[in-house]
Amino acid sequence: MAKEQFKAESKRLLDLMINSIYTHKEIFLREIISNASDACDKLCYQALTDDSVKLTRKDFKIDLSVNKDARTITVTDNGIGMDKEDLENNLGVIASSGSYKFKQEVGDDTKDTDVIGQFGVGFYSAFMVCDQVTVRTRKFGSDTAYQWQSSGADGYTVTECDKSDAGTEVIMHLKDDTEDEHYSEFLEEWKLRELIKKYSDYIRFPIRMAVTKTKKVASCMSDKPDEVPYVEMETLNSMVPIWQRKKADVKPEEYNEFYREKFHDFADPQRVITVSAEGAVTYKALLFIPGATPFDFYTKEYEKGLQLYSSGVLIMDKCPDLLPEHFRFVRGVVDSPDLSLNISRELLQHDRQLKVIAGNLEKKIKSELAKMLKDEREAYETFWKNFGRQLKYGVVSEYGIHKDLLQDLLLFWSSTEKKLVTLDEYVSRMKEDQKVIYYAAGDTVDKIDKLPQLEALKDQGVEILYFTEEVDEFVAQTLRSYKDKEFRSAMDGASDESAQEKAKEEADTHKDVFAFVKETLGDAVAEVKPSTRLKSHPVCLTAGEGLSFEMEKYFQLMQP
Ligand code: ADP
Ligand code: MG
Secondary structure (H helix, E strand, O other): OOOOOOOOOHHHHHHHHHHHOOOOOOHHHHHHHHHHHHHHHHHHHHHOOOHHHOOOHHHOOEEEEEEOOOOEEEEEEOOOOOOHHHHHHHHOOOOOOHHHHHHHHHHHHHHHOOOOOOOOOHHHHHHHOEEEEEEEEEOOOOOOEEEEEEOOOOOEEEEEEOOOOOEEEEEEEEOOOOOOOOHHHHHOHHHHHHHHHHHOOOOOOOEEEEEEEEEEEOOOOOOOOEEEEEEEEEEOOOOOOHHHOOHHHOOHHHHHHHHHHHOOOOOOOOEEEEEEEOOOOOEEEEEEEOOOOOOOOOOOOOOOOEEEEEOOEEEEEEEHHHOOHHHOOOEEEEEOOOOOEOOOOOOEOOOHHHHHHHHHHHHHHHHHHHHHHHHOHHHHHHHHHHHHHHHHHHHHHHHHOOHHHHHHHOOEEEOOOOOEEOHHHHHHHOOOOOOEEEEEEOOOHHHHHOOHHHHHHHHOOOOEEEEOOHHHHHHHHHHOEEOOEEEEEOOOOOOOHHHHHHHHHHHHHOHHHHHHHHHHHHHHOOOOOOOOOOOOOOOOOOOOOOOOHHHHHHHHHHOO
C-alpha cells in the first residue's frame, strides 16, 4: 500500500520552533557563528585532498559587522559556501542539516574536523530577533552566487547575485524594539563582544570585528598629544581554550588569570586540576579549588556546577549534574565532543555521558585532595578551613552513602597533638588496649579542653578528638566506626566493665546521698549517679544515652 507522506505546516512549525525551543534569544549569534565555523571547517577538510583550495587552517576567518542605521548585523565567512541546491536543501527545509550529512560522509575522519551543527534548526533562531534574514553565498568552485532571503514564516526567495569570493554572508535585520525586548542592544559593540566571549570564545577560527580605537599623536598646536581615531580589525575570541593546551605549556599564572576572569574571583585558585580523558566518553576538564570560601557558599544563593562545552561552544553555564554536593565548591569547565545535545543545544538529551564524566571527576577531585593532604599538609589545612564543613555535610548526607569516599579527608582537633589530625593518624596512635575513638563536643577547643569529664581520660594519655562544629557528632554517628574502631563520646557513661561495676557499688553504698541530690534538684536533672570520669572536680553534667548536649542544641536550632 502506498504510504502518504507527512506534510508539515512549515509556517506553523517554524513559528513553533523559533518561539519555543530556546530559552535565551541571544543564542542566535552563537548559532550563526557556529554555522560559519562549520563552513570553514568543511572547506578546510576539502583542502586536505583538493589542491585547488589553496587555503590552510590559518586563512579562515569569520567577520562580524554592524550597521546601526540599517539595523543589521552581518556575519561573513570564507568557508565552503552554498549553491542553489544547498540553499534549497539546508535553509529551505526545516530540520535538514548539511552539517549532519557531512559528518556522516566524513565518518571516521571526524578527528580532522570539529563540525558543530547537527539538527538543522540553529539557523532559524535568527528569526527570534530578526524580521528579515538575507544569505548571500557562493560555493567554493562555483561561478554563481545566490541570495536567499526570508522574513520568517512566509517562505523565502532564492535569486542570483554578485559575490566575488567563495563563502557566505548572513545579513540579519533586527526587529523593532518593543517594551520588553531591546533588540537594538545587539548593535552595540560591547554586547557583541560579550556574546562572543560567552558562547563562541573557543571557536577555532578568528571572529573579528572592526573596532574604533584612538591613538595619541604629537600635536602641532599644543603640548598635549592629539587623540586620533582609527579602525582596527580585532579578534574577539580566544580560539584555543586553555584546557585544550598541554598542561606543561601553560604557565601557572595563565591558569590563575583564566580562573579569576572566568569565575569572577579576586583570589587565585588554591588548586588547579586538569583532566584529559579518552574512552567511553572523550572530554577535557579544567577544575579549580577556590582559594577562599565564596561569601555565599553556605547559602541557598550559591549555585554549584561546571561550565559545559561541546566542541568549544558553551552549552550550559552551571551544569549541576557534573558535581556531587560534597564537592560543590569546585569550579571549572568540561568540554566534550561526545555529548548528545537536545535540539536547542542548551541541554543534554540523556545524561549517560554526564554520569560517566561526573563519576570520573568525583574520583579525580578526591584523589587530588588526598594527595594534597599527604604531601602538602599546610595547603590542605587552608583548604579544610575553607571547605571542610562541606565534606562533613557530605558524610552525613544521603544516609552516609558517601562516607567511604570522604572519611579519609576529614580533620579533627586532637587533644594530645594540639593540631588537626586525620582519623587514620588517630587510629594509628591508639594504644593496644584502647578500643574506641574518643571524642568530645563543645563550642571551642578551649572550652572542651576544660571539661572536667575529660580529665581522667587525659591523665591516662588517651587522645580525644574535639568536635567544635554542630555537624561533627553527626559525622561520628554516620561513620559509626573507622577502621573497626567505634566512635564514643568521652563524656558518655563508664569506660569499661570494671569501672561500671565499681560505679554500681558506689551507687548502692551512697544511695541516700544520690537520692537527696536528685530530690533537691528535682526536674532540673533526669538522674543523679556516680561518675567514673571525674578526678579533681566533684560533679559534672552529662547527657545520658542518645543525644549529647551539643546535638540537643543543634536540634533546638533546627526547630522552626
Ligand atoms: P545545523 O548547523 O545544525 O546543521 P542550521 O540550521 O544551523 O543547522 O544550518 C542548516 C544547514 O545550513 C547547515 O547544516 C549547513 O549545511 C547550512 N549552512 C548554514 N550556514 C551556513 C554557512 N555560513 N555556510 C555554509 N553552509 C551553511
Ligand atoms: Mg548550525
